[in-house]
Amino acid sequence: MMSAYAVVYAFVIVAVGFAAVTLGLAKVLRPSLPYARKESTYECGIPAVGSTEVKLNIRFHLYALLFVLFDVEVLYVYPWAVTSRELGTLALVEMAIFISILLLGLAFAWRKGALSWE
């Protein structure tokens, strides 16, 4: 058998091809009759005011930052989880220490108000 990753590459090709063909074919087949009123931005029936290039609230960035931290931890925990049976109790204790440090970080972020939406 060829490497299982050949299937993955085939999936990439088929997925990109699917998106390209459906969107492209629909573009060819559908009518297109644009005019200014139709192309205006939807805002509940009134003309849109201002642009959307505005300053965003900082809380989105805080969540994104926390996500990056914790998602990297997922990557650390997975290899340990897979081999935890062979590694035995010592690795279990080490992982407990690691996760408690992680939880301390979560508690710190919580205490500092990084997890509150307001």
Place this chain on the structure above:
Amino acid sequence: MTAKKPDPEDKKPEPAAAPAPVPVPAAAAPAPAPAAKAAPPKYVPPTPVLNRGNGRLIEDRFTTWPTQVFADRWSRPGYQWGAGMLAGILLGFAVTSALIGELAGWGDKLYSLLGAQGLPPLAVEAIWVAIKVILVMHVILINGLWSIWWERKISAHIQTRVGPTYAGSPKGWNFHGWAQTAIDGIKLFLKEDVTPAAADKWVHALAPAIVVVPCIIAFAPVLFGDGLAAASLDIGTLYIFAFAGISVIGIVMAGWGSGNKYSLLGGLRGAAQMVSYELPRGFSVVPVLMFAGSLDLQVIANAQAGYWQGIIPRWFIFYPVVGQLAFTIFLIASVAETNRTPFDIPEAESELVSGFHTEYSGMKWSIFFLAEYAYVLLGSFLLATFFLGGGASPINAVPFTLVPSWLWMLGKAMLMMFVFLWIRWTLPRFRVDQLMDYCWKFLLPWSFVNIAFAGLYLAFWLK
């Protein structure tokens, strides 16, 4: 079979059988006699053609109150039909499983047949890979047709409506509006696509592709039965989570590129939510990986084979406390990842019109929904693989253990999909701050606690 009754809608007069006194209700207008008696034709109210098979259903639904519906239910023709259909479906599954058997075995036969054609090995492999990819692609597309129809029917029945009823064939084969999604799809395919003038054209056009492409790629290692996966990757779990995570970028692009304030807010909220719920989703699987000792979905499914005391299946959901906690967290996080109703803050109709896809129409819009339902299917299959034992039978007795694994897998996945739809149409929406608090202050700490429980199990019980 009885003799064919004259069709009330059949407008063609049949000279021979015209005056036959067939006991058909009032709608049956006698065909005009051959001009012997020129009696004025009695007025016959037009019978709606599409309503023919379903007249009884509508009468039952709309002339009785819901409290009366449940009185003496088995005497009602609808329930008798339903029981008959259910029995027919189960019998059909039994016959299908007896005839087909294990699908993976057929795959092996097909592969050896390909090898016997005298083609070069590389060509054989290429054809084999193409077959696998095309089959999985069909699963995704047919799931789009099926699950949207099913969701509409379930939502309708939860809200005491009937849902799609007419779409199908005008000649009467319109079983519960089975063709509704296909017809909607054709409509959406041919519909005009409006790109707002304020939009960033390229970002707006690329966003649906960015959402759907990783979704399709993520299906490569999904297990559809024993040995029935397109690619048996040893990092399957991580692969699926990694690719499923990419779709967030498409949602942010859709929100930002539309040039609409509702879309922008929806896209940002979607990013914050999907990114946050990825963490409990990832951590809740860690106990499963610890018990199974592999990231390969096939190995995880095999680790759940067997029965305790010969009765209780050794599925991970039945591991006391740890299994149920992990299952619940994974289910909740999966619902949140697909932006469905208790967590549909990114699309909240009452505040953001339609969220990140407010400015989308036609095919681009439907691509978003194809991806959403594909993710629901992915989540269902993952739940079935991680917690419900994959293709294993729940009952350790002969007629059940003989059912092929792909059928059990499909049944479990469909059960989980039903839970997804049920949750969506039952629970009200969270507020934004509640949503984020629920993830960061409840689900995430509990998933850590769950890992600790699983560690204790490994240390003391599952040596």
